[in-house]
Every structure is written in C-alpha cells, then in structure tokens.
Amino acid sequence: MTTNVPVIDTHAxxxxxxxxxxxxxxxxxxxxxxxxxxxxxIGLMYLVGVSIAFLCGGLFALLxxxxxxxxxxxxxxxxxxxxxxxxxxxxxxxxFVIPAIPGSLGNMVLPLMLGxxxxxxxxxxxxxxxxxxxxxxxxxxxxxxxxxxxxWTFYTPYSLYTQQAVVTIGxxxxxxxxxxxxxxxxxxxxxxxxRAPGLTWFRMPLFVWALYATSLLQVLxxxxxxxxxxxxxxxxxxxxxxFDPRLGGDPVLFEHxxxxxxxxxxxxxxxxxxxxxxxxxSVHSRKPLFGYKLIAFxxxxxxxxxxxxxxxxxxxxxxxxxxxFAFSFLTFFVAIPTAIKEFSWVATIWKxxxxxxxxxxxxxxxxxxxxxxxxxxxxxxxxxxxxxxHDTYFVVAHFHYVMMGSIALAFFAGLHHWWPKxxxxxxxxxxxxxxxxxxxxxxxxxxxxxxxxxxxxxPRRYATYVPDYAPYHAASTVGxxxxxxxxxxxxxxxxxxxxxxxxxMQNQWGGVTLDWLCPTPPPLENFDVPxxxxxxxxxxxxLDYQSMQTPVx
Amino acid sequence: xxxxGHHSVVIPAPGPEFVPHTVAHHFDxxxxxxxxxxxxxxxxxxxEILLFGGLFAAYFYYHEVYPETFRLGGQQLDWKLGAxxxxxxxxxxWTMAMGVRSAQTSQKQKTLMFCGLTVVGxxxxxxxxxxxxxxxxxxxxxxxxxxxxxxxxxxxSLAWFKDYDGVMAGVPHGHLFxxxxxxxxxxxxxxxxxxxxxxxxxxxxAAKGRFHNGYFLPxxxxxxxxxxxxxxxxxxxxxxxxxx
Numbered sequence: 001m002t003t004n005v006p007v008i009d010t011h012a013x014x015x016x017x018x019x020x021x022x023x024x025x026x027x028x029x030x031x032x033x034x035x036x037x038x039x040x041x042i043g044l045m046y047l048v049g050v051s052i053a054f055l056c057g058g059l060f061a062l063l064x065x066x067x068x069x070x071x072x073x074x075x076x077x078x079x080x081x082x083x084x085x086x087x088x089x090x091x092x093x094x095x096f097v098i099p100a101i102p103g104s105l106g107n108m109v110l111p112l113m114l115g116x117x118x119x120x121x122x123x124x125x126x127x128x129x130x131x132x133x134x135x136x137x138x139x140x141x142x143x144x145x146x147x148x149x150x151x152w153t154f155y156t157p158y159s160l161y162t163q164q165a166v167v168t169i170g171x172x173x174x175x176x177x178x179x180x181x182x183x184x185x186x187x188x189x190x191x192x193x194x195r196a197p198g199l200t201w202f203r204m205p206l207f208v209w210a211l212y213a214t215s216l217l218q219v220l221x222x223x224x225x226x227x228x229x230x231x232x233x234x235x236x237x238x239x240x241x242x243f244d245p246r247l248g249g250d251p252v253l254f255e256h257x258x259x260x261x262x263x264x265x266x267x268x269x270x271x272x273x274x275x276x277x278x279x280x281x282s283v284h285s286r287k288p289l290f291g292y293k294l295i296a297f298x299x300x301x302x303x304x305x306x307x308x309x310x311x312x313x314x315x316x317x318x319x320x321x322x323x324x325f326a327f328s329f330l331t332f333f334v335a336i337p338t339a340i341k342e343f344s345w346v347a348t349i350w351k352x353x354x355x356x357x358x359x360x361x362x363x364x365x366x367x368x369x370x371x372x373x374x375x376x377x378x379x380x381x382x383x384x385x386x387x388x389x390h391d392t393y394f395v396v397a398h399f400h401y402v403m404m405g406s407i408a409l410a411f412f413a414g415l416h417h418w419w420p421k422x423x424x425x426x427x428x429x430x431x432x433x434x435x436x437x438x439x440x441x442x443x444x445x446x447x448x449x450x451x452x453x454x455x456x457x458x459p460r461r462y463a464t465y466v467p468d469y470a471p472y473h474a475a476s477t478v479g480x481x482x483x484x485x486x487x488x489x490x491x492x493x494x495x496x497x498x499x500x501x502x503x504x505m506q507n508q509w510g511g512v513t514l515d516w517l518c519p520t521p522p523p524l525e526n527f528d529v530p531x532x533x534x535x536x537x538x539x540x541x542x543l544d545y546q547s548m549q550t551p552v553x
Numbered sequence: 554x555x556x557x558g559h560h561s562v563v564i565p566a567p568g569p570e571f572v573p574h575t576v577a578h579h580f581d582x583x584x585x586x587x588x589x590x591x592x593x594x595x596x597x598x599x600x601e602i603l604l605f606g607g608l609f610a611a612y613f614y615y616h617e618v619y620p621e622t623f624r625l626g627g628q629q630l631d632w633k634l635g636a637x638x639x640x641x642x643x644x645x646x647w648t649m650a651m652g653v654r655s656a657q658t659s660q661k662q663k664t665l666m667f668c669g670l671t672v673v674g675x676x677x678x679x680x681x682x683x684x685x686x687x688x689x690x691x692x693x694x695x696x697x698x699x700x701x702x703x704x705x706x707x708x709x710s711l712a713w714f715k716d717y718d719g720v721m722a723g724v725p726h727g728h729l730f731x732x733x734x735x736x737x738x739x740x741x742x743x744x745x746x747x748x749x750x751x752x753x754x755x756x757x758x759a760a761k762g763r764f765h766n767g768y769f770l771p772x773x774x775x776x777x778x779x780x781x782x783x784x785x786x787x788x789x790x791x792x793x794x795x796x797x
Contacts, residue, residue: 116579120579192592194579194589220599223601239704241729247711248615
C-alpha cells in the first residue's frame with residue numbers, strides 16, 4: 001500500500017501576497033468585529049466569550065471547594081452553597097463546555113481544513129454568537145434576580161417550587177440551545193457543500209469528522225431540551241401540570257426529556273475534544289493516524305448510540321427493570337467505539353517521531369485522564385454498582401475526568417496547537433510545559449480523592465459532611481488550588497504572547513492538513529489561491545520543511 | 554464586505570421589472586449557494602419537528618395515563634371549527650406552492666397574489682382559532698384572564714381551570730388535557746403568525762423584483778416552512794379533536 005499523504009496543490013501557498021493583510025488587521029474598529037461575518041473573527045469572539053465563562057465557572061468551583069475545606073462548611077450557608085454549585089454547573093456546561101470547541105476552534109479551523117472561504121451560512125454564524133451572548137447575559141441576569149439553586153439539571157418538582165429565577169435561566173438555556181443548533185447546522189452544510197476540489201470524505205481531517213458527528217447531535221438532540229425548558233417555564237408561569245405531581249404530572253417524564261438531550265449532549269461536548277486529539281497525535285508524532293476510517297466511523301457510531309443510553313442517568317428514578325437492562329447494555333456498548341479511538345491514538349503515537357511540545361503534552365495528559373474517565377463510566381453503567389454509587393462523589397469524579405480532565409484539556413491542547421495559526425505568535429513554550437504539568441497534577445489531586453470518598457458513600461451536592469471524609473475533601477481542595485495556579489499561569493503566558501510573543505512559523509508544527517497550508521494568520525478568504533487536494537490525508541512525505549522555518553510576516 | 558479583488562457571480566435579471574442577484578462571496582456557483590441554504594433549512598425544519606416531538610411525546614404519555622380525561626376533554630373541542638381550519642391551512646399550502654411556482658417562472662403579479670392569499674389563509678386560521686379559544690374561556694376550560702395567577706398551594710386549585718359546567722368533574726386531572734391542548738395549539742399558532750410575517754417579507758422582496766427564474770431561494774424556503782406549519786396541524790387536528 002502506498003503511503004498516505006495529504007497534500008495540497010497550491011502554488012507558493014506560504015507567501016502572503018505583497019502588502020497582503022490577514023484577518024486580524026484587514027479592517028479595524030468596533031463594528032468590524034461586532035458585525036463581522038468572517039468565521040475567524042467570530043471564532044475569536046467565541047474564544048474570548050467562552051474563556052470568560054470558563055474563568056467564572058472556575059471561580060465558582062474554587063468557592064465550592066474552599067467551602068468544603070471544613071466538614072461544617074466554611075464560607076456559605078446551605079442555601080448559598082446550593083446556588084454556588086448550581087452556578088458552577090450551569091456556567092460550565094451551557095456557556096463553556098458545549099459551545100467552547102465548536103464555537104471557537106471549530107469556527108476558526110473547520111473552513112480552513114475544508115479549503116473553504118468561510119462557513120456556508122456566515123450570517124447564521126454571527127447569529128449563533130449573538131445568541132450565545134444573549135444566553136450569557138440572561139444567565140448573569142438570573143444571578144442578579146436572585147440566583148438559582150436547582151443544580152444544572154433543573155429536576156422537577158423542586159425546580160417548579162423554588163422561589164428563584166428559574167424562568168430566566170430556563171430562557172437562557174433555550175437561547176443557548178438555538179445558538180448550539182445553528183452552529184451545528186452551519187457545520188453540516190459547510191462539510192457537505194464547501195469542501196475543496198479533491199477533498200473527498202475520507203480525505204477530511206478527523207477534527208472535521210468529529211465536528212460533523214457533533215453537529216448531527218446538536219441539531220437532533222438540542223430541540224428536545226428547548227421544549228423541555230419551555231415546559232418548565234410554562235409550568236412555573238401557568239401551572240400546566242405536565243411535570244407537577246400535584247397536578248397529575250409526572251416528574252420522571254421531565255427526567256426522560258432532560259436526559260434525552262443531555263446524554264447526547266455529553267457527546268456534543270466530548271466528540272470535538274476527540275477530534276482535536278486525533279489531529280494532535282498525528283501532527284506531533286508526524287505519523288498518519290492509525291485506523292483513520294475506524295476513528296471517523298466511531299464518531300458516527302457514538303453519535304447514534306448516544307441517543308439510546310439516556311436511561312442510565314435514571315437507574316434510581318423508577319423505570320421498568322427491562323428498560324434498565326437495555327440502557328445498561330447499551331451503555332457498555334457505547335464504550336466500544338470510544339475505546340477504538342483511544343487505542344488508535346496510542347497506536348498512532350507508537351513508533352512515531354514524537355515532539356514533546358506543549359500541545360503534545362496536553363494530548364498525553366488527555367490520553368491518561370480520559371482512560372480513567374471513560375472506564376469509570378463503564379463501572380457506573382453497571383446496574384447493581386450504580387445503585388450504590390448513584391449521586392455520590394464517584395459520579396462527580398467520573399464526569400469531571402471527562403468534562404474537565406478530558407474536554408477542557410483537549411481544548412487547551414487545541415488552543416496551544418492553533419494559537420500560532422490564529423495569532424502568528426508563539427507563547428513561552430517553557431512556561432507552557434510547566435503549566436501543563438501543574439494542571440495535570442492539580443487535576444488528579446482534585447478528583448482522584450473524590451473517587452475514593454464517593455465509593456465510600458459521600459453524596460454529591462451536600463454543603464456539609466461527616467468528619468470521616470475530611471482528609472479526602474482536604475486533598476481535593478488542595479488539588480483545586482494547584483489547578484488554579486496552573487490555569488492562571490496558562491492565561492498569563494497566552495495573553496503575554498499577544499504583546500511580546502516571538503513570531504510563529506508559517507507551519508509551526510509541521511501539519512499537512514489544509515489549515516497549515518494557508519498563510520499564517522490567514523487572510524480574509526483564507527487561501528491566496530483556491531486549494532485543490534491531490535493527496536491522501538496525513539501524508540507527511542509531502543511536508544514542506546521550508547514552511548516550518550519561515551516566520552510569519 | 555470587502556471581496557479582496559475576487560469577482561462575485563451575478564445572476565442577471567430576466568426583465569426590467571426584476572433585479573439581478575449577486576451570489577455571496579464565499580460560494581463559487583449559484584447552485585452551491587442554493588443547495589447550501591436548502592440543506593440548512595431542511596435541518597432547521599428537523600429541529601422544529603423535534604421541538605414539537607417533545608409535545609407529542611407528552612400528549613401520548615398522558616393520553617395513556619389518563620385516557621378518560623383525554624376522551625372527555627377532546628369532546629369539548631369543536632371538531633367542525635377544527636375541520637374548517639384544517640381546510641383553510643391545506644388551501645393555504647396550495648396557494649403557497651403556487652406562489653413558489655410563480656416566483657420560479659418570473660411571474661411577479663402572480664407571486665404577489667398567491668402569497669397574499671396565503672397570508673389571508675393564515676389570518677383566517679387565527680381568527681377561527683380566536684373564536685375557539687374564546688369558547689374555551691367561556692366554559693372555564695382555559696380562563697385566559699387567570700392564566701398567570703399564582704398557584705394556591707393550600708387548596709391546590711388552578712385559577713385558570715374552572716370548568717363552570719362541571720363536565721370534567723368525573724375524570725382525574727381534567728385540566729391536563731386543556732393544558733396540553735393550549736400549549737400545543739399556542740406554539741403552533743405562534744408558528745402561523747411567524748409564517749405569515751415571513752410571507753409578508755417575501756411579498757416585499759417580490760414587489761421589488763428580487764425573485765425570478767434565476768433566484769427564488771427565499772420564496773422556496775418560506776414555502777417549506779409554511780408546509781411544515783400545515784403538516785404539524787394535520788397531526789394536531791386528529792389527535793386533539795378526533796381521536797377522543
């Protein structure tokens with residue numbers, strides 16, 4: 001079999017035209033950003049937005065952990081504690097984890113990887129961003145209006161009775177849902193209709209495949225969340241009775257509705273992270289991906305199976321025993337395509353020419369953390385075990401290993417990988433490696449103890465605990481402080497690089513997908529000459545070493 | 554926005570009463586633009602179906618749990634008015650289809666006329682709906698003036714459900730049928746109003762000559778939207794008015 005290599009038949013693709021401008025400096029002024037239709041500028045606005053949301057969510061997490069330093073609680077009364085952990089969950093899930101990778105890196109990179117000038121529907125793309133912003137404003141407004149204390153899951157009947165701003169945050173989630181739907185819709189159309197000549201489906205980079213599978217989920221799952229939060233709002237406003245047991249309604253129906261969206265949503269969050277890791281293991285090992293088609297199809301398989309496992313969130317809520325068997329089996333089943341990915345990544349690195357730079361370090365951290373996060377998910381999928389572990393810190397640790405340890409770290413990995421592409425500057429690699437190590441240590445110190453105390457019965461969402469759990473909580477709180485230091489460091493050197501970073505190279509890491517073959521940073525329409533793809537994907541024999549040593553203009 | 558020296562593709566107007574269409578800068582061909590928008594719109598329609606899917610799921614669930622409530626509740630609806638409304642919407646779907654066809658064949662006056670008739674159909678639907686709601690209000694099935702009144706925890710009685718004649722007294726949670734009826738038809742009615750607004754917007758564009766045999770994309774998409782609104786009603790009518 002011939003070597004697989006992706007190459008582009010462009011002429012002098014690395015040299016910007018004389019006097020050429022890039023997307024950052026071709027226009028200036030407030031409206032050139034606020035009214036832009038350029039996918040790269042919209043991606044940057046998303047990046048700023050989701051980063052602020054992440055830092056807010058992180059601050060709430062820090063407050064939660066500091067409060068739990070003492071068994072009786074240190075900072076808040078019980079009602080305030082309920083609000084703080086709800087804010088942490090709602091901000092992280094709806095304002096950061098769901099939109100972060102598709103909105104920022106996806107917007108930035110997807111059209112570049114396809115050799116397109118923009119996404120297919122640029123106005124809709126800008127609308128997505130403004131819907132996100134509206135959702136963020138409404139969520140903040142809900143805090144001002146008295147906050148909300150329902151947990152990010154809004155379980156009825158409590159969410160119907162609590163005297164807080166549930167309708168406002170419900171509206172925020174409805175709006176954020178449509179932001180997510182429109183991003184997904186846009187990406188599906190872009191992948192179908194705007195691929196460069198020669199870019200067949202199986203020449204598409206795996207980040208594109210992952211975003212495509214994500215988009216299918218966004219379009220097909222999110223509307224159900226939309227109607228669910230609308231019904232909760234109606235229930236509060238005029239008491240229709242659908243979810244209210246006092247009026248003949250069934251609160252478990254809410255749980256079905258909610259998880260019918262929110263389990264696929266877990267994959268809306270994690271599939272883009274898988275895509276980033278697929279790119280990065282290949283580029284930084286300079287080796288074609290092992291099992292390219294398997295990874296591509298496993299994304300689609302995950303997307304399909306993820307619609308059939310929602311009941312595993314409700315093993316203790318009251319379902320038929322047979323339904324629980326089915327949900328438990330399917331939950332095991334979804335682990336198969338996921339494991340295919342993990343094995344393929346490791347096999348890609350094996351015997352590769354590994355460059356241990358910061359994006360790769362984040363990737364390796366991901367591979368370790370995701371193995372733990374994924375396998376503990378299989379443990380929770382087992383019916384009898386879950387009865388014991390349900391609503392304990394074991395569950396909390398499991399989904400933080402996936403959401404924070406895997407998705408956020410993959411986001412950081414992608415951010416470090418495409419940072420030189422986006423801005424044409426390099427951050428301080430030494431600080432980046434140190435920060436990565438600190439984040440890795442801090443993360444594990446935070447959440448490993450939670451597995452232990454969870455398996456010993458510590459329930460989630462409690463403001464106080466019996467002193468037996470104190471050592472684990474203390475370790476966890478120390479861990480989050482280490483984590484905060486690492487993330488603070490990362491924010492510092494990334495922002496500093498914008499002001500005094502070294503110039504990046506045209507092709508900083510030696511990528512051979514189209515995103516590295518357009519000028520750095522890209523001009524308004526991305527490519528000086530419309531690209532044509534004539535080689536297979538990830539063919540490093542076509543790598544132009546000159547482009548790795550040519551600084552950006 | 555700046556095109557950086559690239560030339561945009563322009564579709565010429567078929568006559569002096571029409572205006573040419575410029576293909577958006579990031580598309581290479583008009584076909585690519587047309588297919589992209591069309592695919593995107595079908596995906597959007599899928600999200601609409603899923604949004605209503607949640608409501609239909611709730612309907613079927615409670616129909617199963619409280620069959621007597623739904624049987625008796627459905628008998629309180631006026632199936633004749635519902636049938637008239639179904640006919641009105643079906644006719645308006647036909648006029649909309651004719652409007653799209655007229656735009657595709659560059660018949661400006663006909664486009665305006667058929668779109669206008671469709672808006673008339675939408676208004677007729679809403680007027681009939683108004684009288685249906687009014688009857689529900691008068692019987693105390695949905696007392697609109699009390700809709701947002703606070704729920705009385707102590708007595709557990711709903712301010713908006715009075716059932717003056719006591720017809721639902723013998724079945725459990727009689728309000729539940731009317732809550733689902735109101736929620737489904739109100740969200741559908743909102744779509745009818747949005748659809749009518751979109752068709753008016755199409756008429757403004759048609760009057761300016763924007764739509765002709767070279768470019769009729771927005772007319773096509775609004776047409777699809779209108780057919781979906783019709784289609785959802787075709788499911789609502791038998792489920793709410795006839796099944797019981």
